[in-house]
Amino acid sequence: MVRLITHNILACHVKGCTSNNFPLQLQGVQIELREAEFNPEFLKTFLPKIEWKALVDTAKEARDTSLPLEQPEMLDDEFLKNLHHVLLEIHIEEGTMICPNCKHNYPISNGIPNMLLAEHEVG
Amino acid sequence: MSRPELQAPAEFYYGDTEAKKYTQNTRNQQIQASMTYRALELLNLPTSSPAFLLDIGCGSGLSGEILDDEGYIWTGLDIAPSMLEVALEREVDGDLFLQDIGQGLGFRPGSFDGAISISVLQWLLTAPTSHHTSSPPFRLKKFFTSLHSALKNPSRAVLQFYPSDDDQIQLVTGIARQAGFGGGVVVDYPNSNKARKVFLCLFVGGGMSGGPSSDSQQV
Ligand SMILES: [Zn+2]
Numbered sequence: 470m471v472r473l474i475t476h477n478i479l480a481c482h483v484k485g486c487t488s489n490n491f492p493l494q495l496q497g498v499q500i501e502l503r504e505a506e507f508n509p510e511f512l513k514t515f516l517p518k519i520e521w522k523a524l525v526d527t528a529k530e531a532r533d534t535s536l537p538l539e540q541p542e543m544l545d546d547e548f549l550k551n552l553h554h555v556l557l558e559i560h561i562e563e564g565t566m567i568c569p570n571c572k573h574n575y576p577i578s579n580g581i582p583n584m585l586l587a588e589h590e591v592g
Numbered sequence: 593m594s595r596p597e598l599q600a601p602a603e604f605y606y607g608d609t610e611a612k613k614y615t616q617n618t619r620n621q622q623i624q625a626s627m628t629y630r631a632l633e634l635l636n637l638p639t640s641s642p643a644f645l646l647d648i649g650c651g652s653g654l655s656g657e658i659l660d661d662e663g664y665i666w667t668g669l670d671i672a673p674s675m676l677e678v679a680l681e682r683e684v685d686g687d688l689f690l691q692d693i694g695q696g697l698g699f700r701p702g703s704f705d706g707a708i709s710i711s712v713l714q715w716l717l718t719a720p721t722s723h724h725t726s727s728p729p730f731r732l733k734k735f736f737t738s739l740h741s742a743l744k745n746p747s748r749a750v751l752q753f754y755p756s757d758d759d760q761i762q763l764v765t766g767i768a769r770q771a772g773f774g775g776g777v778v779v780d781y782p783n784s785n786k787a788r789k790v791f792l793c794l795f796v797g798g799g800m801s802g803g804p805s806s807d808s809q810q811v
Contacts, residue, residue, distance in 0.1 A: 470680075473688040474644075475667050482698030482738070505685070511642040511665060518644075518703060518744075551608040557665070581676055584669075584691040584698060588719060591695045591734070 473531070474515070474556040478526050481568035482584070484592035489570040493525040495530050498564030498577070505557040509549050512556070516540075528555045540570035594704065595714070595756070602715045606651075611674035615652040615682075622697040624710055627789060628655040631708040632662065634778065634793050643705035647686065648693055648751065649712030653679035658686045667704075669693060671715075690762045692777050693729030699742035707739060713753035713792070717760055729767060736771035745797035748775070752791045761790065768794055775799060 481490035521540045524570040528536055566575040566582060571588070576583050596605050606614065614620055637643050642663055650656050650668025652675045659666045666686040670676050676688050691697070694716050716730050716735060724730060739749060755761045761777055768775075773794040781787035793799075 470687050472687055474665070478700045478703035478742075480698050482696050508642060514641045514705075515644060515665075518700075521699070523648075549750050557726075574693050579677075580680065581673075581690055584689050585671075586692075586695050588721075588723050588725055 470510070471577060472557055473524065473527055473559050473561075476527055476561065476566075477519055477556075477565040479566070479574055481571060482587060483523055483568065483573045483590045484573040486568060486573070490521065490568055492527060492569075493566035493575060494569055495561065496565045496567055497529065498531070499509055499562045500531050501560045501562050503560055507550065509553075510544075512549050513544065513551055515556070516544075516552075522573050524555065528559070531559050531561075533559065535537050595754070597715045597718050601671075601718075603675075606672040606675050608674045608677075611652060611678050613671065614675075615654065615678050621654060624654040625658060627710050627752050628658045628708065630709065630780065630789070631655075631752055631791065632658075634791055635706045635708060635748050635800075637706055643749045646699075646707040646749075648703045648707055648709035648739070648749075649715070650679065650686065650688065650794040651675040651710075652683050653684035653686075655690075655708065655710050656684040656686045657682065668744055669697070693735045694726070696734035697738040697742055699738070700742040701741045704743050704747070707743060707749035707751075708751070709750060709751040709753070711754060713751050713764060714755065714760075717755075717763075719725075720740070721780055729763070732764060733771065736768045736773065738774045740796060743796045746799055747796050748799045749773075749794040749796075751794070752789060764792060768792065772796070 479493055525536050525538060533555055536555055541548055559576055562580045564577050599605060645659060645664045647655055647665040647666050647668040650670050656668055668686045669689045669691040671692045673690060679688055716731050719726050719728060775793045775795040778791045778793055779791040
């Protein structure tokens with residue numbers, strides 16, 4: 470149950486991995502689509518926090534190309550519905566998230582990513 | 593019986609049996625629910641816009657179900673796989689992560705509008721191994737520094753926990769302040785041994801003005 474809204478705020482937290490540690494790359498993922506309640510007010514408040522390019526790229530990896538390459542200034546209903554779908558209805562159920570910098574693997578199993586680090590990776 | 597956090601680390605203490613027992617216990621559910629509502633009250637979120645929240649030590653989703661009911665979008669972290677499995681079975685809406693908060697959180701700066709934590713911090717006050725990264729001050733510092741960064745400015749985090757004495761309260765608040773938080777501790781029912789509840793109320797950048805009035809004792 471990792472939705473892309475959460476994937477978009479995730480960065481690697483391994484010791485010393487502080488740059489180029491976002492977005493975590495998806496590998497061998499299984500996707501599930503689950504309907505969620507459309508809440509345009511929430512989307513508007515969340516919009517400024519989104520790293521847009523990362524979201525568009527990740528959505529593509531999940532075979533969704535509904536988002537424009539540039540974040541639009543006009544928030545019409547069609548855009549908000551597409552954004553809603555990408556952020557809150559695409560769930561990553563299985564697979565791996567890989568740090569682009571240190572290559573740490575965060576496995577996702579049964580919808581739950583394992584973010585635990587080994588002792589030498591903490592600090 | 594001695595306190596659970598002194599018996600074994602959370603991920604071992606809450607095995608399959610304990611996780612189910614804990615979740616199905618009606619009295620537990622009531623206490624967890626009332627503390628969750630109180631934490632949300634202290635969080636003082638603007639009612640006009642829906643918020644994106646972090647549930648630290650979300651366990652089996654007892655607090656998460658309330659966040660769902662209240663219309664929040666949330667992400668939950670827990671170190672006990674058995675608890676997360678129960679949360680999955682209960683079909684909470686939040687994203688669930690297997691994570692040791694004492695290792696620090698990996699979120700981009702300013703991601704969350706607020707954070708709550710119910711009955712979790714005391715687990716950080718015991719040292720699981722002899723490695724230096726497992727000392728309580730080290731783990732508290734990792735946790736609070738990364739939490740401060742993950743929250744937007746201004747916002748609040750409200751963490752209910754069970755300190756064993758005032759020294760633990762001092763230790764926790766001291767490290768939270770070093771990490772950049774303002775705020776302090778609110779104690780509900782300070783004169784009752786049984787009902788006494790300690791809430792660490794942390795502010796990022798002033799933590800939004802105002803707030804619910806409290807008759808509780810401020811420490
Ligand atoms: Zn990394």
